[in-house]
Amino acid sequence: MDKIRELGLKGAEKMAKVFGKKKVVVVGDGRVGSSAVFALFQQSWINEVGVIDVVLPGHKDENGEWVKGFNAMHNVEGDALDMNDGASFLNGNGRVEGCDYSICDDADAVVITSGAPQKPGQTRLELLGANASIVAGVCKQLKSHLNDHCVVIVVSNPCDVLAWVAYKTLGIDSKRVIGSGCVLDSSRLKQEIGDDLGIDYRSVNATIIGEHGDSEVAAYSAASIGTTPIRQYYEEYKGISGAEWAFKCK
């Protein structure tokens, strides 16, 4: 921390200077994965972003009908080329590479986004059957390419359970396997409160705790606007108190 203060640097610039530039590999180049790659690619503390997807061979189904395989790595290669082509318009100076798991050998973090997303009406926990085998399969391939400092972040849902699947399959220290948990939900809550109050959501401190799913809880009692507890803020600036506040918290 002293070194950071001494250098007088901020944000991403600080990260790069103090901790060195980092390489992140994203597994799964779907909607979440490709957005993550694009966001990472623009960070000045990143020097390389890797992307991996799946190559599924064709097979016969239980009725003997041929099911065509697909090679999602073709999309990955195209996405990587497109992103590198646009690099001169961005802040970062890294590059994107689509490849196989050998690209993880020198990665600092691997982000797993592979797996089916929710369909309307489906809970995240209902994705477990399909996504547990995908995440376990990814981790089996990743295992022999994981160096001793790389951190694995599980985004595929249900992310808390799948972080445990990844931890068990990889057999590494639990501190190195992180589920993305309620990060997104907390950000959504901040935005909702910001919109409700008509203030910038960056002034809102609020967290969703528990499982990233239907049982998660908004920790209103610990929320604040700047340094003012949120309930006090609603009372003083919006004239909302008691039952009205309890209703809002629902």
Ligand SMILES: NC(=O)c1ccc[n+]([C@@H]2O[C@H](COP(=O)([O-])OP(=O)(O)OC[C@H]3O[C@@H](n4cnc5c(N)ncnc54)[C@H](O)[C@@H]3O)[C@@H](O)[C@H]2O)c1
């Ligand atoms: N944790 C969170 O906050 C959060 C938020 C949004 C989405 N998600 C989850 O992220 C996952 C991905 O969502 P999406 O919308 O990007 O889905 P998507 O269908 O757009 O993308 C999934 C990608 O995974 C790839 N894939 C499938 N099997 C693979 C394998 N064995 N190896 C490598 N890649 C493989 C697919 O080819 C596809 O490109 C879902 O499980 C979704 O529920 C989590």
